[in-house]
Amino acid sequence: MKKKTFSILFFLTVFALLLSACGRTSDGVTTLRLAENQPDDFPTALGVKEFARLIEEKTDGRYKVEVYTGGQLGDEKSVIEHLQLGSIDLARVNGTPLTEFSDVIGVLSLPFLFETPEQKWDVWQGEIGEDILDSFEGSRFVGLTYYDNGIRSFYNSKRPIRTPEDMKGLKIRVQPSDLAISIVESLGASATPMDYGEVYSSIQTGVIDGGENNLPSYYSSNHYGVAKQFTLGGYQSVPEVVVISEKTWDKLSDEDKVIFKEAAEESVAVQREAWDKMEEEALEAIKEHGNELVELEDIDQWREAVEPVYEKYSKQYGEWVERIRQEIDKDK
Numbered sequence: 353m354k355k356k357t358f359s360i361l362f363f364l365t366v367f368a369l370l371l372s373a374c375g376r377t378s379d380g381v382t383t384l385r386l387a388e389n390q391p392d393d394f395p396t397a398l399g400v401k402e403f404a405r406l407i408e409e410k411t412d413g414r415y416k417v418e419v420y421t422g423g424q425l426g427d428e429k430s431v432i433e434h435l436q437l438g439s440i441d442l443a444r445v446n447g448t449p450l451t452e453f454s455d456v457i458g459v460l461s462l463p464f465l466f467e468t469p470e471q472k473w474d475v476w477q478g479e480i481g482e483d484i485l486d487s488f489e490g491s492r493f494v495g496l497t498y499y500d501n502g503i504r505s506f507y508n509s510k511r512p513i514r515t516p517e518d519m520k521g522l523k524i525r526v527q528p529s530d531l532a533i534s535i536v537e538s539l540g541a542s543a544t545p546m547d548y549g550e551v552y553s554s555i556q557t558g559v560i561d562g563g564e565n566n567l568p569s570y571y572s573s574n575h576y577g578v579a580k581q582f583t584l585g586g587y588q589s590v591p592e593v594v595v596i597s598e599k600t601w602d603k604l605s606d607e608d609k610v611i612f613k614e615a616a617e618e619s620v621a622v623q624r625e626a627w628d629k630m631e632e633e634a635l636e637a638i639k640e641h642g643n644e645l646v647e648l649e650d651i652d653q654w655r656e657a658v659e660p661v662y663e664k665y666s667k668q669y670g671e672w673v674e675r676i677r678q679e680i681d682k683d684k
Contacts, residue, residue, distance in 0.1 A: 383416045384441035384600060387425040387434075395630055396444050396592055397421045399499050399623025403594065406615035411608065417442065436492040438599030444499065447591045448527065453491035457484050459669040459676070463535045463587045463658045464651065469503075471680050472589050477617075480675055485593075494601045496594045496616035500627045503586030507570055508562025509555055509579045512646040516540065516657040525551050525563035531665070535587070536564075538658045548573075555579050564588075568627075571634035576643055585648040587658075594619075 386404065388397050397419070404417035425431055425440055428449050434440040451458040459465075466472040475481055476498045485495030506513050508522055520540035526532040528545040536543035544560050554560045555578040562579045566586075570576055594616050604612060638645065648654060662673065 381413060381416055383418060385425070386417050386419045386442040386444070387423075387431040387440050388419055388421045388444050389423040389428060389431070390421065392421045394421075395623050395626035396499050398626045399619050400442075400444050400594065402622040403615050403619035406618055407612065410611045410615055415608070432493070435595060435597045438597045440597065441600040442594070442596045444592055444594050446501065447593055448529065450488070450593060450595075451529075453493075454484070454487040455668065456487045456672055457593075458531060458665075459672040460484065461531060461588055461590045462665070462669065462673065463661060464655045465673075465676065466589060466680070467651070471683070474683060475676055475679055476591060477620075478679065480672070480679060484672075488595070492598045493595045494598055496596055496613055497620055499592035499594065499620065499623045501590055501592050502566030502568065502627065502631060504564050504566055504588040504590065505570075505583050505586040506562065506564045507575065507579045507582040509581070510561050512581045512644055513583045514646050514649045516654055522562060523560040525554065525560050531661070534661045534664055535658060538660045539654075540657075551575060552578060566631075567638070568630050568634040571638055576638050576641060580643045581646065582638065582643060583646050583648060585651075587648075587654065 384407075386400055388400050390397050400417075400419050404419050407415050407417050425443075426434065428443075428445050431440060431443045432445060432449065432453075435443055447457055447460060451461075460476075466475070481498060485497075488495050506519070506524065508524070510522060511518060513519060513522075516539050519536075522541040523544050524536050524541045525546045526536050526543045533543040533545065546554060546560070551560070551563050552573065552575060555562060555575065562581075563575060564587075565573070565575070567582070567584075570579075570582060576582070596612065601609065601612075635645075662669075666673075
């Protein structure tokens, strides 16, 4: 009986979402819904709000995008499912869950792939980045552009991490993914998959020694209070991605598809500026707290240490790694 009731409620919820999605009013305005799981003032939320503003401006009001922040339309997993159904029109989602729908986007998460932010953005916004966005074909949604998510770095409560040797023996919390585990283990640390909400108390009680994340998350989660060594420079950049339901995309004219793509790409500037500002504010607050901020030493030895990760994923990503490295070398 409970299963039957749940099924009926689920059906009614999906049906209601389908009815409300991509609604056209009597005055000819089409309203689309965009899901964003971060708060109103977070950089990705500011980015998609700019995207919504540009859509309305560029279509002379024919399209209006309503942005639902703070996870109002569900977590990322359910949002992706609703995108595929067409019951949500657009979303901003992290690149990690998108690896389930693309065989290649995971290449952008490989460790020490880029030396500078400029290299990263040249690839993301160039031909390679576009080809990776196109890899979602068949997944019932379309990739429009990338947003910044900073650089993931290691932090811990034991000692400064300057070289791979400093990682040995540390218990580091990672996301529950094979790639994340492989990276940490290649550096000689013990990888501990764990829910993000458990990290603070686990460091505090010594269950783990530290974790890895971008600087603003290290600050906003208050992990800086229990793990006072943070390594600047980082090892990994996982993009955020703005996507649109294939059902919504297919209803757009060719001209409007160009507009939507342009609006998404133009909104990146607002998102990046907001991210940089948030990163600077977090850095200043952490400095004032007296935490030890250290720099990676000799990036080549770090790259050598994670070479087993590249070997492990060579069959899946080898061709793409080669393309990215050729693109980077071309601009040196």
